[in-house]
Amino acid sequence: MTPEEFKKIGDAHRKKRKDFPNNINVCTAAGCVSLHSEKVKEALEGEVKKQEKHKTCRVSGTGCLGPCASGPLVSINDGQALYAGVTTDDVPEIVNNIDKNPVKRLVVPPDTPFFAHQKRVALEHCGKTDPESLNDYLAMDGYQALYDTLTTMSPLEVIEVMVNSGLRGRGGGGYPAGLKWSTVEKAVGEKKYVVCNADEGDPGAFMDRSMLESDPHSVLEGMAVAAYAVGASQGYVYIRGEYPLAIKRLRNAIRQAEKSNLLGKHICETPFSFDVDIRLGAGAFVCGEETALIASIEGHRGIPRPRPPYPAEYGLWGCPTLINNVETFANVTPIIRNGADFFAGIGTEKSKGTKVFALAGSIKNTGLIEVPMGISLREIVYDIGGGIIEGRKFKAVQTGGPSGGCIPEEYLDMPVDYESLAKAGSIMGSGGMIVMDETSCMVDVAKYFMDFCRTESCGKCVPCRVGTAQMHNILTNISRGQASMHELQLLEELCDVLKHTSLCGLGQTAANPVLSTIRFFRDEYIAHITHKTCPAGVCTIEPEKETVS
Template sequence: MTPEELDEIATIERETTHQFQHRVSVCVGTGCHSAHSEEVKTALEKEVSRQGLENWCQVKGVGCRGLCASGPMVEVDTAARLYQGVTPEDAVEIVETLDTGSVPRLECPTDLPFFTRQTKIVLEHAGRIDPERIEDYIVMGGYTALLKTLTEMTPAEVIEQITTSGLRGRGGGGYPTGLKWRTVAIAAGTQKYIICNGDEGDPGAFMDRSILESDPHRILEGMAIAAYAVGADEGYVYVRAEYPLAIKRLRAAIIQAERNGLLGKNIFGTPFSFHVEIRLGAGAFVCGEETALIASIEGRRGTPRPRPPYPAEFGLWGCPTLINNVETIANIVPIVRNGGAWFAEIGTENSKGTKVFALTGRVNHTGLIEVPMGITLREIVFDIGGGIPDGRKFKAVQTGGPSGGCIPEEYLDMTVDYASLAQVGSIMGSGGMIIMDETSNMVDVARYFMEFCMTESCGKCIPCRVGTVQMHELLCRIAAGQATPHDLELLEELCDLVKQTSLCGLGQSSPNPVLSTLRYFRNEYMDQLAAKPGE
């Protein structure tokens, strides 16, 4: 592949697209997919060919548009019309009204705050390109950032841009990405690796899944840039096997990129070579922890090991390894394209850029959103999320999954960034956001997450393996109204032990849901005790 050839692919693709009068995009992300959007797409294609309009109207599958609750979503790009809850039977009407008007009963207003309040960087192509075609990605300017990196920048300059951007890891820890890249780049060793962590396991979180399904080439390009910057020539994408659609599209994307010479040997005629392989997770949550993930790739049992040494120095097969989360990698291409300074203007002082959240629970518009750092929780829940259904009252928002905490109403006006979330006892986490209304029982919430940690503990260290079981037992007793004030004391003692002494992040953060509900909703625990203090 030469730069001219890349241009040519884009030009041809652009001309082909312009031949059509109309373009109908059907969302084929997981949410809509499970609402039978493939059938809708087939019905539309059939209808178009029945009317002999194949050269007039193009039907294509695109990635997630975010408003998963209203799927399947269909967009008539050329008329800026958006339809929701489309069934295969609607195909006739949609095709017939292409020129003349619309189908009012299916229309979804595009001026909803859900759409207008978002800032799309990571998801800029989601819902706009066909994730299964590399041409669609290239026409959007795809792989030009890699070209720029390889031909105009030194590895040090790439790292400089990432550092300037202020990007921090999106997997949960929030470690500065530029610093991580530099550590790997200067680590001794000729063989280095890069790993993209797509083992997204938090209940209610599907950000990485959506990125992989909607824009797989973005990840490959980002990984190639990262590999060039740190001096790696082999990369792994670790995806959980529960994401078949993401795996299928990623596989297809790797083959397409290899065929076009955008991955493999001497990319763009430079000395830089880069190969990517996929590794599937076998369903263990702990494999999202970097050292466990590495063990899993190496073919060993997925258990964490104590750090240091960190993977940046001693990672995959003992070599320096860069591990970045899917969303972190997805931010690389726009940073290289627009410069680190551009990225640093978005967000707050210490948290730059945007964050993708999976909005679930008791909220009107469930789905996937991308917002700038520094937005308030109230804006997310009430403007973008459309508030609480059935006229109920907001109670809490849970962020960070089983490692995070519940944030009560009094902090709704708090800004969303790494520091403020930590201050109120939660974490940014990978981006799960579960909204709870007044009917939610907080002891139950804590019990649910503790059960999750208990069953997902790898069993290696004692505090996590046995401590979570004992904490779960105590929470069950409280929920059943059989607990004494002494049990509550014991629970708090255990929280401290497990938090302080566990080996890895899973154990250390497993008490967080209990601690944060105890902090803000202690009265609910007290109400459910069998004997009250002093009785």
């Protein structure tokens, strides 16, 4: 496509959208779909026809609108009003009031702190475009960044922009993206690959899923820019098999982009060619680790190998491979379009930009949020999240899934960035954030994560395979009130062994939930061990049967 064609399609589509003075956008991301938003959409379409407003009002599906728990969500006239908890019974009233005042009882106040504290970069199109329409994306200047990159920038210039932006990998590790790109660019290889890691295995995280369901083209565009910068011609998206809707929309987006020559051979009539294929994950948490992911794409069991050599030099089929997370790629286009300074201007000194979090747990407003780095946890929990449900007391916020830790109340004013979270014994992770209240037992939570790591350990290295099983045994004993202080000490020793001797990230970080709960909630462990009680009332204490000697 040429820039004229871009503009033509974009303009035509914008005009088409303008021809409708009113529009209704129904959230069709998985959260709202599971609350039957498709039925609401159907009913709205029927009602618009019935009230003969179909010439002035357009009904379309859109990506995630944010506060998932109060779905199904419906946005009126490009965000003029947001309705929550819409049922098919509300439909006639909504359509009737479309060009009048919004229906008061459904409306979410626009100045609600849930939105006021957010800043959208990676999610900029989320909830504004129809994820199944390429034209919608083009009307938002989509693929313009790719075109500009291909025609006006050299690969090294692209990398320079990425380095200057300060973007760090959003998958959890926080490795500077620009540096990674530059390593792959410098690596020598006949063929190079770009891989998008969408194997979102953390329980409690749904950012990647929402992004792919809401705005698949921006991820593809980011991948294409990356491929141009590092010199790759083939890309893979490794996505969880458990996300059927995201897979469907991504497939659809790839097909549309190929048809319009935005992927494939000679993109936009330049010498650059780039194909993207989907590889389905099959439910193995360890495949989020780079080398295990590569093994899985190659059709093997997902077992990691020692690094170095890093995938940047020796990756897929031995070729230099760039692996980045979905959110990292989604940030590329806004950075190219608005410049490195725009992105570097947000966030803290060492953690630039914004971060998408999946907010869940015992909190009023659960959902998908994007906040500038450096925001305090308190703002996220109490302002955006609206505080704890049912007037209960806050206990901890869990970040980073099974590799992260539980952060207690005294750290709530800490800024959210890579370094501060690490200092508090947790990690940024990919963005799952689960708030726990006084009814959660920290020993039980540690046991839950250890059970997860135990089943997800691939079994290659001994510390992880045996260590996680032993730690789970000890935690089970503690939770039943059958352990002694000696076992608590043993548990801490095992944490140390696992951390320093495991082969890959899974084992090295598996101890984090245990370590952080022991550090901040030692009294709960002691209550289980010496007082044989569970302060939260979760664990079933079964004191040891007295044995007759």
